[in-house]
Amino acid sequence: MxxxxxxxxxxxxxxxxxxxxxxxxxxxxxxxxxxxxxxxxxxxxxxxxxxxxxxxxxxxxxxxxxxxxxxxxxxxxxxxxxxxxxxxxxxxxxxxQRANVKDILVHNKGIDFLQTTGTIATGSLRRKAQWLHKYPKHSVVDLRGNVNTRMQKLTDNDWSGAIFAAAGLERIHLKPDNYIDLDWMIPAPAQGxxxxxxxxxxxxxxxxxxxxxHKPSEICVHIERAFLRALEGGCTAPIGALAEVEEDYINFRGALFSLNGKHKIEVVRKVKIGNEEGFGEACANQILNNGGRKVMQEIKAEIN
Known part of the structure; x- marks a missing residue:
């Protein structure tokens, strides 16, 4: 060596x-x-x-x-x-081996704003679309930089909160006390x-x-990335995907959103371990055949 x-x-x-x-x-x-x-x-x-x-x-x-x-x-x-x-x-x-897959909301002054109006910061199309889908009265502003920079920007601005990947903050011991897990938000393919x-x-x-x-992590992220590849077709879009091993099965949940969050097309399926070849693509095709092609065309037109 x-x-x-x-x-x-x-x-x-x-x-x-x-x-x-x-x-x-x-x-x-x-x-x-x-x-x-x-x-x-x-x-x-x-x-x-x-x-x-x-x-x-x-x-x-x-x-x-x-x-x-x-x-x-x-x-x-x-x-x-x-x-x-x-x-x-x-x-x-x-x-x-995969770490925490969740997105979290780090908030500035509590979470009462969830019941009214608020301003959320994120640089992710996926997080923005899912947030607006759940909270259509809120506004979302762009947030860029590494996690340290983004945390500092949240402190310096009068935003209600900002969305982060839990794993990133946990790895460098930057996860604060003022956060909530966004269990309803589907993570990015291969997050964590x-x-x-x-x-x-x-x-x-x-x-x-x-x-x-780590073989179990490899299997799950390959399914998620196959789902992403089949949906995107070379275009960036608000896509969430999560595959998780449970005993002899892999549970999968994936979704495509319109950029404004108004439209959501979701798939929830499971497959036996060992039979997962082509599974990610099959889940993507279910989305495409259920209105996803039209949504992707609209996204491409808006971004381009």
Missing amino acids: TKIIRIGTRDSELALWQANTVQKSLQNLGYKTQLVPVKSTGDLVLDKPLYELGITGIFTKTLDVAMLKDEVDIAVHSMKDVPTALPKGIVEGAIL AMLVVAKEEDEFCREALSHLN
């Missing part, structure tokens, strides 16, 4: 936490490693909503390029940020999961990463 595995990562506190977690796991297995932090376009451009930047791969592209230029050997990502189609020559190396990618030709790193893979 003489090769030093260079671990590419974004340089935010959360990204570095994730990369350090992978580094420790590899070092515990006897591998030598080195962290290589880089800044992504998504971290540098904070004055535009993500969908205006061309969201697909905005947080991962810089690391993909670094890997293909042989500046890093592997890269660690929040899996929900990773496009469903990886660049040519880059493959999944490991999906670590960490993905490590490697070059397809790099057998040494692929072998090393295979020891970190």
